[in-house]
Amino acid sequence: MIAFQLTEDQKMLQELAHEFSANEIVPVAAQYDRENAFAWPVFKKAQEVGLINLNIPEAYGGPGLSTLDEGIVNEELAWGCSGIATALGVNALASWPIILGGSEEQKREWLGRLIDGQFASYCVTEPAAGSDVVHIRTQARKVGDHYVLNGSKTFISNATVANFFVVFAKTDPDAGHRGMSAFIVERTQPGVSTSSHFDKLGQRASDTAEVFFEDVELLPSRRLGRDGDGFGIAMGVFDRSRPTVAISAVGVARRALELALQYSKERETFGHPILSYQAIGHMLANAAMDIHAGRLLAWHAAWLVDNGMRNTSEAAYAKAFAADMCMRVTTDAVQVFGGYGYMKEYPVEKLMRDAKVFQIYEGTSQIQRNIIVRELARH
Numbered sequence: 001m002i003a004f005q006l007t008e009d010q011k012m013l014q015e016l017a018h019e020f021s022a023n024e025i026v027p028v029a030a031q032y033d034r035e036n037a038f039a040w041p042v043f044k045k046a047q048e049v050g051l052i053n054l055n056i057p058e059a060y061g062g063p064g065l066s067t068l069d070e071g072i073v074n075e076e077l078a079w080g081c082s083g084i085a086t087a088l089g090v091n092a093l094a095s096w097p098i099i100l101g102g103s104e105e106q107k108r109e110w111l112g113r114l115i116d117g118q119f120a121s122y123c124v125t126e127p128a129a130g131s132d133v134v135h136i137r138t139q140a141r142k143v144g145d146h147y148v149l150n151g152s153k154t155f156i157s158n159a160t161v162a163n164f165f166v167v168f169a170k171t172d173p174d175a176g177h178r179g180m181s182a183f184i185v186e187r188t189q190p191g192v193s194t195s196s197h198f199d200k201l202g203q204r205a206s207d208t209a210e211v212f213f214e215d216v217e218l219l220p221s222r223r224l225g226r227d228g229d230g231f232g233i234a235m236g237v238f239d240r241s242r243p244t245v246a247i248s249a250v251g252v253a254r255r256a257l258e259l260a261l262q263y264s265k266e267r268e269t270f271g272h273p274i275l276s277y278q279a280i281g282h283m284l285a286n287a288a289m290d291i292h293a294g295r296l297l298a299w300h301a302a303w304l305v306d307n308g309m310r311n312t313s314e315a316a317y318a319k320a321f322a323a324d325m326c327m328r329v330t331t332d333a334v335q336v337f338g339g340y341g342y343m344k345e346y347p348v349e350k351l352m353r354d355a356k357v358f359q360i361y362e363g364t365s366q367i368q369r370n371i372i373v374r375e376l377a378r379h
């Protein structure tokens with residue numbers, strides 16, 4: 001059966017997230033963007049309302065929402081500010097490896113900590129390996145009954161505020177993707193440090209920094225799954241994170257369209273509102289079509305994984321399409337605003353800056369196309 005209607009619960013969730021975004025995020029978004037600062041008060045309120053840790057199962061104290069439900073929330077939060085929305089979503093990203101690969105004991109301990117208010121980061125990317133995940137160099141060497149972790153990670157979201165890190169490292173450097181494992185590392189452990197957060201083009205309210213590990217001792221109880229399970233865990237996370245990132249891009253594009261439409265009704269040139277000109281109207285029509293298509297792709301990719309089906313291609317379609325679409329739509333919104341669009345007093349230049357990273361993080365738009373063609377070639 002195909003159904004395009006949200007359930008009553010999903011509509012309520014959407015409304016809750018939209019109200020929160022309109023009342024708590026929109027009024028402060030420009031300030032946090034300007035100050036390149038972490039929106040602590042928004043975070044605290046989101047915790048109170050229950051808009052973070054959405055994917056944590058009920059058995060471990062979370063609401064246990066589906067990926068589709070999480071996407072519905074993300075669209076509304078990113079509509080308000082995708083920088084703040086990214087920061088709010090990092091716990092979900094970091095908790096997936098624990099949900100997918102953790103033991104019962106690990107789930108109780110670490111998911112419980114997130115529910116109790118702690119933060120975690122997801123650490124794959126390194127200075128010399130982003131797209132090329134298999135070639136990460138961070139190493140967890142077995143010494144006696146424990147591991148010793150050495151290496152560094154970069155561009156890690158929420159790194160400066162995280163209480164613990166989910167870290168992907170090589171346990172067998174010669175075994176390719178089979179030599180990668182995932183570990184939980186606490187910020188307070190000797191040998192763990194972070195840089196200050198980066199000064200970014202967009203999504204400036206999300207904290208992004210480096211994480212360093214120098215001779216960090218880890219007991220086997222900190223390993224998720226078995227030695228060598230890390231790559232499979234990371235790929236399982238992508239199947240769930242890419243649809244929710246795609247839907248965040250939809251939220252940003254939707255905001256850009258709303259603002260551009262409003263402005264095009266008010267702004268007059270040559271004695272007429274600019275909306276009356278076909279060149280402007282068609283830009284808005286293209287945006288409306290693309291946003292709708294992006295949302296459907298993201299919902300479908302989420303629905304597949306929620307129903308236990310393989311979604312590798314569909315998650316890549318959604319991520320690449322929505323990211324590229326968001327860049328196009330936000331750039332067109334600046335065009336609709338003309339010179340004012342280029343000015344920081346108007347909201348659309350921020351949307352265009354924020355949009356760019358959707359084409360980069362969680363796998364670039366080029367990597368998504370590589371995945372799609374690889375999947376096509378399999379058949």
Ligand SMILES: Cc1cc2nc3c(=O)[nH]c(=O)nc-3n(C[C@H](O)[C@H](O)[C@H](O)COP(=O)(O)OP(=O)(O)OC[C@H]3O[C@@H](n4cnc5c(N)ncnc54)[C@H](O)[C@@H]3O)c2cc1C
Pocket residue numbers: 121122123124125127128129130131132154155156157158200203208357360361362363364365366367370
């Ligand atoms: C704001 C922000 C937040 C982030 N948060 C996190 C996080 O929380 N955790 C984490 O682990 N990572 C995070 N990342 C890292 C992000 O996932 C990587 O930046 C991304 O995967 C790209 O890797 P790279 O930067 O090393 O680029 P590279 O892999 O060096 O790519 C450079 C360019 O080459 C292209 N390219 C590379 N290989 C190929 C190929 N085979 N075919 C075609 N084109 C190719 C890419 O598409 C890109 O255009 C974040 C990044 C940013 C900017």
